[in-house]
Amino acid sequence: MKIYDNPAREDWDALLARPGKADDAAIRQSVAAIMDDVRQRGDVALKELELKFDKVGLENIQVSEKEIDTAETLLEEDLKEAIRNAKDNIYKFHAAEIPSLAKVETAEEVVCWQKAVAIEKVGLYVPGGTAPLFSTVLMLAVPAQIAGCSEVVLCTPPAADGSIHPAILYAAKISGVHKIFKVGGAQAIAAMACGTATIPKVYKIFGPGNPYVTMAKQLASLQDVAIDMPAGPSEVAIIADSNAKAEVAAADMLSQAEHGTTSQSVLFTTSKEFALEVAGEADRQCAMSSRAQYISKSLDNSKIFILPDLDTAMDMCNAYAPEHLIISCDGYRDLAEKVINAGSVFLGYNTPESAGDYASGTNHTLPTSGFARMYSGVNLDSYIKKITFQEISRKGLEKLAKTITVLAENELLTAHKNAVEIRLKN
Amino acid sequence: MKIYDNPAREDWDALLARPGKADDAAIRQSVAAIMDDVRQRGDVALKELELKFDKVGLENIQVSEKEIDTAETLLEEDLKEAIRNAKDNIYKFHAAEIPSLAKVETAEEVVCWQKAVAIEKVGLYVPGGTAPLFSTVLMLAVPAQIAGCSEVVLCTPPAADGSIHPAILYAAKISGVHKIFKVGGAQAIAAMACGTATIPKVYKIFGPGNPYVTMAKQLASLQDVAIDMPAGPSEVAIIADSNAKAEVAAADMLSQAEHGTTSQSVLFTTSKEFALEVAGEADRQCAMSSRAQYISKSLDNSKIFILPDLDTAMDMCNAYAPEHLIISCDGYRDLAEKVINAGSVFLGYNTPESAGDYASGTNHTLPTSGFARMYSGVNLDSYIKKITFQEISRKGLEKLAKTITVLAENELLTAHKNAVEIRLKN
Numbered sequence: 001m002k003i004y005d006n007p008a009r010e011d012w013d014a015l016l017a018r019p020g021k022a023d024d025a026a027i028r029q030s031v032a033a034i035m036d037d038v039r040q041r042g043d044v045a046l047k048e049l050e051l052k053f054d055k056v057g058l059e060n061i062q063v064s065e066k067e068i069d070t071a072e073t074l075l076e077e078d079l080k081e082a083i084r085n086a087k088d089n090i091y092k093f094h095a096a097e098i099p100s101l102a103k104v105e106t107a108e109e110v111v112c113w114q115k116a117v118a119i120e121k122v123g124l125y126v127p128g129g130t131a132p133l134f135s136t137v138l139m140l141a142v143p144a145q146i147a148g149c150s151e152v153v154l155c156t157p158p159a160a161d162g163s164i165h166p167a168i169l170y171a172a173k174i175s176g177v178h179k180i181f182k183v184g185g186a187q188a189i190a191a192m193a194c195g196t197a198t199i200p201k202v203y204k205i206f207g208p209g210n211p212y213v214t215m216a217k218q219l220a221s222l223q224d225v226a227i228d229m230p231a232g233p234s235e236v237a238i239i240a241d242s243n244a245k246a247e248v249a250a251a252d253m254l255s256q257a258e259h260g261t262t263s264q265s266v267l268f269t270t271s272k273e274f275a276l277e278v279a280g281e282a283d284r285q286c287a288m289s290s291r292a293q294y295i296s297k298s299l300d301n302s303k304i305f306i307l308p309d310l311d312t313a314m315d316m317c318n319a320y321a322p323e324h325l326i327i328s329c330d331g332y333r334d335l336a337e338k339v340i341n342a343g344s345v346f347l348g349y350n351t352p353e354s355a356g357d358y359a360s361g362t363n364h365t366l367p368t369s370g371f372a373r374m375y376s377g378v379n380l381d382s383y384i385k386k387i388t389f390q391e392i393s394r395k396g397l398e399k400l401a402k403t404i405t406v407l408a409e410n411e412l413l414t415a416h417k418n419a420v421e422i423r424l425k426n
Numbered sequence: 427m428k429i430y431d432n433p434a435r436e437d438w439d440a441l442l443a444r445p446g447k448a449d450d451a452a453i454r455q456s457v458a459a460i461m462d463d464v465r466q467r468g469d470v471a472l473k474e475l476e477l478k479f480d481k482v483g484l485e486n487i488q489v490s491e492k493e494i495d496t497a498e499t500l501l502e503e504d505l506k507e508a509i510r511n512a513k514d515n516i517y518k519f520h521a522a523e524i525p526s527l528a529k530v531e532t533a534e535e536v537v538c539w540q541k542a543v544a545i546e547k548v549g550l551y552v553p554g555g556t557a558p559l560f561s562t563v564l565m566l567a568v569p570a571q572i573a574g575c576s577e578v579v580l581c582t583p584p585a586a587d588g589s590i591h592p593a594i595l596y597a598a599k600i601s602g603v604h605k606i607f608k609v610g611g612a613q614a615i616a617a618m619a620c621g622t623a624t625i626p627k628v629y630k631i632f633g634p635g636n637p638y639v640t641m642a643k644q645l646a647s648l649q650d651v652a653i654d655m656p657a658g659p660s661e662v663a664i665i666a667d668s669n670a671k672a673e674v675a676a677a678d679m680l681s682q683a684e685h686g687t688t689s690q691s692v693l694f695t696t697s698k699e700f701a702l703e704v705a706g707e708a709d710r711q712c713a714m715s716s717r718a719q720y721i722s723k724s725l726d727n728s729k730i731f732i733l734p735d736l737d738t739a740m741d742m743c744n745a746y747a748p749e750h751l752i753i754s755c756d757g758y759r760d761l762a763e764k765v766i767n768a769g770s771v772f773l774g775y776n777t778p779e780s781a782g783d784y785a786s787g788t789n790h791t792l793p794t795s796g797f798a799r800m801y802s803g804v805n806l807d808s809y810i811k812k813i814t815f816q817e818i819s820r821k822g823l824e825k826l827a828k829t830i831t832v833l834a835e836n837e838l839l840t841a842h843k844n845a846v847e848i849r850l851k852n
Contacts, residue, residue: 017588052454072833078828079832079833079836081829081832082828082829082832082836083833085533085829086829089532089533089536093532094452095531096530098751099525099795102522104518104519104522104787106518106519106595106786106787107511107515107785107786107787109712110515110781110786110787112519112788114805115765117765117766117767120766120767120799130838131836131837131838132836134833134836134837135833135837147685147696167836203800204800210555218647218648221647222644224795225800226797226800245852248845248848251841251845251848252845254844254845255839255841257843258840258842259839285844289839291841295841298663300736304779336815339541339813340546341543341546341811342813343694343813343814344815344816345813345815345816346814346816348817350818350819350822350823350849351816351818351823352830352845352849353842354830354842354845355536355586355818355830355835355846356814356816357818357834358829358830358842359533359826359829359833360533360536360538360818360826361533361538362538362815362816369650370650371650371652372811372813373545373546373811374545374629374630374651374811375652375811376810376813377812377814379540379812381807381812383801384802385767385798385799385802386802386803386805386807387768387769387770387771387802388770388771388782388788388789388803388805389762390771390772390773390777390781390782390786390787390788391774391777392774392776392777393776396776397776397777397781400781400785400786401503402508403507403511403512403784403785404778404781404783404785405506406507407505407508407509407510407560407561407784408780408783408784410505410508410557410558410593411557411558411559411560412556412557413681413685413780414716414717415677415681415683415715415717415721416681416779416780416783416784417682417780418680419677419678419680419778419780420439420780422673422674422677423674423775423776423778426671426674
């Protein structure tokens with residue numbers, strides 16, 4: 001972990017650059033080939049690709065009702081209860097995001113409004129890997145359930161025996177997912193983007209994934225599918241002064257580092273002593289961890305910046321635009337007002353990032369790699385369209401007519417003008 | 427204009443397919459070359475490209491304060507007044523979209539909320555062409571002004587004499603645009619995506635354009651820039667029964683057709699007689715128009731569908747997912763409740779699309795080509811990020827701890843668990 005003492009502002013961008021990313025051109029080429037294959041050969045291609053990449057020979061791509069019902073019986077009660085508790089909090093938070101869209105009389109008898117309407121068909125991707133990411137199922141499916149999407153499909157890679165972890169099936173069931181498919185990687189994205197005999201084509205695809213999955217989502221977005229956002233390696237920034245506890249800050253950095261070797265943890269602090277203490281604690285905790293090999297590698301990507309005051313720390317943090325931001329210092333509420341670029345913010349001494357990762361209720365699908373400058377994390381908006389409506393009375397049109405016709409005339413759009421005049425003539 | 431009488435549902439998709447689109451591969455190649463050139467040579471490349479494509483030798487790319495101030499003196503008072511009136515209505519409607527984001531106590535002493543924060547740097551693109559599209563300036567700049575974006579830049583192609591139409595400059599000035607540049611086409615998008623010595627790099631790019639501009643936006647979105655939405659040719663759908671006036675419906679179809687030869691107008695009606703009458707009226711009005719050559723070509727893309735009842739008409743219209751939808755029939759309010767896929771909807775007999783194009787207050791930057799299935803039109807949300815915050819008390823963390831740690835343990839993320847436990851231990 002490198003420590004930088006009061007770096008010059010002109011060096012911030014370079015210091016805050018994300019660790020180098022994978023070779024896009026090579027990934028693009030192999031993903032494009034997979035997508036073409038799935039588009040042309042559908043389910044046959046999917047089964048071949050699952051055999052190739054996930055080492056599994058599938059008879060049925062779709063998870064059966066029976067598999068879903070059985071899943072519930074295979075799980076410990078405390079895990080099911082934790083999943084339900086998390087779901088309830090996520091539901092409560094996202095349900096509060098339902099927009100209240102009032103009618104606006106913008107001019108006399110000219111009434112306009114927005115109406116939120118669910119995207120009908122959405123596809124959720126839940127990556128595989130060493131652990132079953134049932135929390136991601138909740139994060140992606142619960143807002144779809146609240147929005148009222150009429151077709152919610154989920155793809156996730158199966159284990160070598162062709163099974164899906166029961167906790168994933170359980171989370172999907174209680175969150176209203178309609179269909180679950182045993183497909184992973186770029187081929188899963190391709191299937192949801194193009195549709196196959198088994199997997200329905202969707203209008204928008206959500207969820208994290210490795211660089212192949214992300215590339216597949218981006219290529220799909222060039223066609224006729226929307227995506228939640230581009231996803232990169234996970235990251236956390238911490239702003240802390242010497243009132244924070246070094247062992248806690250170190251634990252927060254490690255909880256990010258354990259996601260994978262490309263994860264990044266960054267600490268902005270006003271105290272040199274605290275910086276050194278955190279670095280020492282991080283090494284100590286890493287050595288004690290069962291995942292030390294992983295964590296030590298991603299701690300190599302991690303940085304500590306010592307800055308003259310908290311406002312400067314906030315400035316540098318806004319320049320970094322972190323996915324997660326933990327603010328652990330006295331006066332954290334005032335500092336929180338100055339956040340411009342971040343995905344999700346954790347305030348005070350008792351709010352670890354893992355609370356938001358699982359159970360506080362906020363979404364954990366968040367913009368990485370600086371995308372917090374222009375993207376929100378997944379939220380209810382991500383599953384709806386806001387359609388605008390307008391209704392104008394005869395009198396309203398009479399009063400608005402001059403504005404419309406003068407503008408249309410000056411844009412040389414005479415038929416636009418005529419559409420007003422022909423109504424008034426009648 | 428083709429008329430289809432009660433087409434079978436299985437044929438809807440084919441009948442509703444948009445007119446063929448331009449050759450993507452060729453466009454992509456030339457746009458990628460332009461973007462590379464701008465990235466490498468900045469302003470020098472921009473000036474060369476403006477000479478090549480817009481036939482103009484520019485000394486200064488940026489519009490001067492003096493040019494902006496002079497613009498105001500060159501415009502007729504009635505045009506300025508119409509621009510101000512339209513701006514006021516657009517402002518009023520979009521200001522009502524400011525989200526009210528309440529704090530939610532998702533569990534005991536676990537408090538979460540969203541906060542809307544403006545995207546700092548946005549780039550607006552206003553296409554050139556035969557007419558000055560000052561209405562697009564208002565539509566893109568007013569919500570940026572309301573959101574409070576700190577840097578709003580606008581690019582638009584100059585005329586051959588190096589000038590920008592004064593109505594564009596005036597609209598930009600009263601809508602709070604900070605900097606205006608004389609650059610068009612793919613090179614304008616490239617400049618805002620990468621930044622040059624003169625043009626700042628932005629985080630999100632908005633605005634319509636030809637297939638080159640759209641491709642440039644899409645390629646930029648694969649890098650580190652967001653875009654409003656992919657844009658295609660403009661289109662209108664009309665649902666009307668025999669209570670509507672055929673000459674009005676025909677005028678509405680023509681007002682779409684005059685946008686260009688790739689525009690499409692589609693009528694869904696329950697009356698064969700009305701269908702024939704509209705087709706005749708459209709031909710008659712087209713022959714009388716000064717833009718007959720244009721309009722007759724795009725009327726070739728246009729279609730009339732006769733359907734057994736209004737609900738079926740609405741179903742087929744939802745399958746089409748039009749950018750604009752005019753509902754002109756008795757009971758239009760009930761029918762409006764059934765709209766699932768549309769950009770903006772115009773209700774009743776006195777609400778022409780041109781009202782929304784200019785002055786009702788709704789945005790005219792809308793999803794085309796079926797993208798209304800998953801995209802909203804430009805609205806205040808497009809200029810903000812919703813950052814989530816959470817604050818948990820000691821007691822709240824104690825109560826939530828079990829849920830978090832059980833989930834973390836089952837996802838094999840022990841450092842996530844530790845970040846909770848180390849806090850509670852203290």
